[in-house]
Amino acid sequence: LAKTTQPISMDSYEGQEVNITCSHNNIATNDYITWYQQFPSQGPRFIIQGYKTKVTNEVASLFIPADRKSSTLSLPRVSLSDTAVYYCLVGDLNNHKLSFGAGTTVTVRA
Protein backbone atom coordinates (compact mmCIF):
# COMPACT_ATOMS: atom_id res chain seq x y z
CA LEU A 1 0.00 0.00 0.00
CA ALA A 2 1.32 3.41 -0.98
CA LYS A 3 2.32 5.67 1.88
CA THR A 4 0.58 9.01 2.07
CA THR A 5 1.62 12.31 3.60
CA GLN A 6 -0.84 15.08 4.40
CA PRO A 7 -0.80 18.10 6.71
CA ILE A 8 -1.65 17.39 10.31
CA SER A 9 -4.07 20.27 10.60
CA MET A 10 -5.61 23.18 8.72
CA ASP A 11 -7.70 26.10 9.87
CA SER A 12 -10.28 27.89 7.79
CA TYR A 13 -13.29 30.18 8.06
CA GLU A 14 -16.85 29.70 6.99
CA GLY A 15 -17.42 30.31 3.30
CA GLN A 16 -13.82 29.73 2.30
CA GLU A 17 -12.51 26.99 0.04
CA VAL A 18 -10.30 24.42 1.73
CA ASN A 19 -7.68 22.52 -0.24
CA ILE A 20 -5.91 19.57 1.34
CA THR A 21 -2.96 18.15 -0.56
CA CYS A 22 -1.85 14.57 -0.10
CA SER A 23 1.52 13.26 -1.29
CA HIS A 24 1.81 9.66 -2.49
CA ASN A 25 5.10 9.43 -4.36
CA ASN A 26 5.11 5.62 -4.64
CA ILE A 27 1.59 5.23 -5.98
CA ALA A 28 1.21 2.12 -8.12
CA THR A 29 -0.41 1.82 -11.52
CA ASN A 30 -3.50 0.07 -10.15
CA ASP A 31 -3.93 2.37 -7.16
CA TYR A 32 -6.87 4.70 -6.73
CA ILE A 33 -7.04 7.73 -4.45
CA THR A 34 -9.88 7.88 -1.95
CA TRP A 35 -10.79 10.43 0.68
CA TYR A 36 -12.79 9.80 3.84
CA GLN A 37 -14.16 12.24 6.39
CA GLN A 38 -14.56 11.48 10.08
CA PHE A 39 -16.51 13.50 12.60
CA PRO A 40 -15.91 13.02 16.32
CA SER A 41 -17.59 9.92 17.72
CA GLN A 42 -18.54 8.67 14.25
CA GLY A 43 -17.13 6.23 11.75
CA PRO A 44 -15.43 7.56 8.62
CA ARG A 45 -17.57 8.54 5.66
CA PHE A 46 -16.58 8.19 2.00
CA ILE A 47 -16.17 11.54 0.26
CA ILE A 48 -14.68 11.00 -3.17
CA GLN A 49 -12.50 8.69 -5.21
CA GLY A 50 -10.46 9.10 -8.37
CA TYR A 51 -7.72 7.73 -10.57
CA LYS A 52 -6.55 10.71 -12.61
CA THR A 53 -7.44 14.27 -13.65
CA LYS A 54 -10.45 15.70 -11.87
CA VAL A 55 -13.44 14.20 -10.14
CA THR A 56 -16.30 16.24 -8.75
CA ASN A 57 -19.37 15.31 -6.76
CA GLU A 58 -21.89 17.20 -4.67
CA VAL A 59 -19.52 17.37 -1.71
CA ALA A 60 -16.00 17.94 -3.05
CA SER A 61 -13.60 17.93 -5.95
CA LEU A 62 -10.49 15.82 -6.31
CA PHE A 63 -7.62 17.04 -8.44
CA ILE A 64 -4.97 14.55 -9.55
CA PRO A 65 -2.02 15.69 -11.69
CA ALA A 66 -0.71 13.62 -14.55
CA ASP A 67 2.11 12.03 -12.53
CA ARG A 68 -0.39 11.03 -9.81
CA LYS A 69 2.21 11.55 -7.10
CA SER A 70 -0.10 13.88 -5.23
CA SER A 71 -3.75 14.79 -5.07
CA THR A 72 -5.76 17.69 -3.71
CA LEU A 73 -9.15 17.48 -2.06
CA SER A 74 -11.08 20.71 -2.47
CA LEU A 75 -14.00 21.56 -0.21
CA PRO A 76 -15.91 24.57 -1.56
CA ARG A 77 -17.42 27.13 0.79
CA VAL A 78 -16.93 25.24 4.03
CA SER A 79 -19.23 25.58 6.99
CA LEU A 80 -18.75 24.87 10.68
CA SER A 81 -20.13 21.38 10.11
CA ASP A 82 -17.19 20.55 7.85
CA THR A 83 -14.91 20.49 10.88
CA ALA A 84 -13.57 16.94 10.82
CA VAL A 85 -10.58 14.73 10.14
CA TYR A 86 -9.95 14.06 6.46
CA TYR A 87 -8.07 10.95 5.40
CA CYS A 88 -6.29 10.39 2.10
CA LEU A 89 -5.99 6.72 1.16
CA VAL A 90 -4.20 5.17 -1.77
CA GLY A 91 -4.56 1.56 -2.81
CA ASP A 92 -5.67 -1.05 -5.27
CA LEU A 93 -9.46 -1.26 -5.04
CA ASN A 94 -9.31 -5.01 -5.60
CA ASN A 95 -7.33 -5.29 -2.39
CA HIS A 96 -10.42 -4.05 -0.50
CA LYS A 97 -8.33 -3.09 2.50
CA LEU A 98 -8.19 0.51 3.65
CA SER A 99 -4.96 1.83 5.13
CA PHE A 100 -5.60 4.99 7.08
CA GLY A 101 -2.82 7.49 7.70
CA ALA A 102 -2.85 10.18 10.34
CA GLY A 103 -5.32 12.37 8.48
CA THR A 104 -5.76 16.14 8.41
CA THR A 105 -7.79 17.83 11.10
CA VAL A 106 -9.70 20.67 9.48
CA THR A 107 -11.15 23.25 11.83
CA VAL A 108 -13.65 25.72 10.42
CA ARG A 109 -14.24 28.86 12.43
CA ALA A 110 -17.07 31.35 12.25
Add this chain to the structure above:
Amino acid sequence: SAVISQKPSRDICQRGTSLTIQCQVDSQVTMMFWYRQQPGQSLTLIATANQGSEATYESGFVIDKFPISRPNLTFSTLTVSNMSPEDSSIYLCSVEDAGYEQYFGPGTRLTVT
Protein backbone atom coordinates in the same frame (compact mmCIF):
# COMPACT_ATOMS: atom_id res chain seq x y z
CA SER B 1 -25.43 2.92 0.54
CA ALA B 2 -25.53 0.67 3.59
CA VAL B 3 -26.71 1.47 7.08
CA ILE B 4 -24.73 -0.18 9.84
CA SER B 5 -25.52 -0.47 13.52
CA GLN B 6 -23.27 -1.68 16.30
CA LYS B 7 -23.99 -2.95 19.79
CA PRO B 8 -23.06 -1.95 22.38
CA SER B 9 -22.28 1.68 21.60
CA ARG B 10 -19.96 1.78 24.58
CA ASP B 11 -18.94 -0.36 27.53
CA ILE B 12 -16.65 -0.32 30.50
CA CYS B 13 -15.12 -3.70 31.25
CA GLN B 14 -12.74 -5.16 33.77
CA ARG B 15 -9.42 -6.56 32.71
CA GLY B 16 -9.41 -10.26 32.03
CA THR B 17 -12.99 -10.34 30.78
CA SER B 18 -14.27 -10.54 27.19
CA LEU B 19 -16.69 -8.40 25.23
CA THR B 20 -18.55 -9.32 22.06
CA ILE B 21 -19.42 -6.51 19.69
CA GLN B 22 -22.23 -6.95 17.19
CA CYS B 23 -22.42 -5.41 13.74
CA GLN B 24 -25.69 -5.42 11.79
CA VAL B 25 -26.08 -4.26 8.19
CA ASP B 26 -29.36 -3.37 6.50
CA SER B 27 -28.45 -5.18 3.30
CA GLN B 28 -26.59 -8.29 2.26
CA VAL B 29 -22.90 -7.70 1.78
CA THR B 30 -20.04 -10.03 1.07
CA MET B 31 -17.14 -8.15 2.55
CA MET B 32 -17.11 -6.91 6.12
CA PHE B 33 -14.20 -5.44 8.02
CA TRP B 34 -13.29 -4.74 11.62
CA TYR B 35 -11.13 -1.78 12.60
CA ARG B 36 -9.69 -0.41 15.81
CA GLN B 37 -9.15 3.26 16.55
CA GLN B 38 -7.11 3.92 19.65
CA PRO B 39 -7.58 7.24 21.45
CA GLY B 40 -6.41 10.13 19.28
CA GLN B 41 -5.17 7.78 16.58
CA SER B 42 -6.14 6.72 13.11
CA LEU B 43 -7.93 3.51 12.18
CA THR B 44 -6.15 0.17 11.97
CA LEU B 45 -7.63 -2.82 10.17
CA ILE B 46 -8.00 -5.84 12.44
CA ALA B 47 -9.47 -8.40 10.06
CA THR B 48 -11.61 -9.07 7.03
CA ALA B 49 -14.70 -11.21 7.60
CA ASN B 50 -16.35 -12.72 4.55
CA GLN B 51 -19.38 -14.91 4.93
CA GLY B 52 -18.61 -18.56 4.39
CA SER B 53 -14.92 -18.37 5.12
CA GLU B 54 -12.60 -17.87 8.05
CA ALA B 55 -11.71 -14.32 8.90
CA THR B 56 -8.30 -13.14 7.75
CA TYR B 57 -6.29 -11.16 10.27
CA GLU B 58 -3.80 -8.37 9.73
CA SER B 59 -0.32 -8.43 11.16
CA GLY B 60 -0.40 -7.94 14.90
CA PHE B 61 -3.90 -9.34 15.38
CA VAL B 62 -4.67 -12.98 16.17
CA ILE B 63 -7.81 -15.05 16.26
CA ASP B 64 -7.38 -16.07 19.90
CA LYS B 65 -7.51 -12.44 20.96
CA PHE B 66 -10.09 -11.20 18.44
CA PRO B 67 -12.34 -14.09 17.37
CA ILE B 68 -14.80 -13.12 14.66
CA SER B 69 -18.01 -14.72 13.53
CA ARG B 70 -19.81 -14.08 10.25
CA PRO B 71 -22.89 -16.31 10.29
CA ASN B 72 -24.72 -14.59 7.40
CA LEU B 73 -24.50 -11.74 4.93
CA THR B 74 -25.91 -9.08 7.28
CA PHE B 75 -24.26 -9.79 10.61
CA SER B 76 -20.88 -10.21 12.27
CA THR B 77 -19.42 -10.21 15.74
CA LEU B 78 -15.99 -9.33 17.06
CA THR B 79 -14.95 -10.53 20.49
CA VAL B 80 -12.19 -8.83 22.42
CA SER B 81 -10.84 -11.54 24.70
CA ASN B 82 -8.96 -11.41 27.97
CA MET B 83 -9.01 -7.64 27.88
CA SER B 84 -6.31 -5.36 29.21
CA PRO B 85 -6.29 -1.55 29.44
CA GLU B 86 -4.35 -1.46 26.14
CA ASP B 87 -7.49 -2.76 24.43
CA SER B 88 -9.33 0.45 25.27
CA SER B 89 -10.30 1.74 21.84
CA ILE B 90 -13.14 2.38 19.49
CA TYR B 91 -13.99 -0.69 17.45
CA LEU B 92 -15.68 -0.15 14.11
CA CYS B 93 -17.10 -2.45 11.50
CA SER B 94 -17.46 -1.56 7.86
CA VAL B 95 -18.84 -3.06 4.69
CA GLU B 96 -17.90 -2.52 1.08
CA ASP B 97 -20.35 -2.02 -1.74
CA ALA B 98 -19.96 -2.92 -5.39
CA GLY B 99 -18.47 0.51 -6.07
CA TYR B 100 -15.62 -0.08 -3.62
CA GLU B 101 -17.00 2.43 -1.13
CA GLN B 102 -16.81 1.39 2.48
CA TYR B 103 -19.54 2.28 4.94
CA PHE B 104 -18.71 2.37 8.62
CA GLY B 105 -20.73 1.75 11.70
CA PRO B 106 -20.82 4.29 14.52
CA GLY B 107 -18.27 2.36 16.54
CA THR B 108 -18.17 0.75 19.96
CA ARG B 109 -16.21 2.68 22.56
CA LEU B 110 -14.53 0.22 24.91
CA THR B 111 -12.84 1.18 28.15
CA VAL B 112 -10.96 -1.48 30.08
CA THR B 113 -10.23 -0.81 33.73
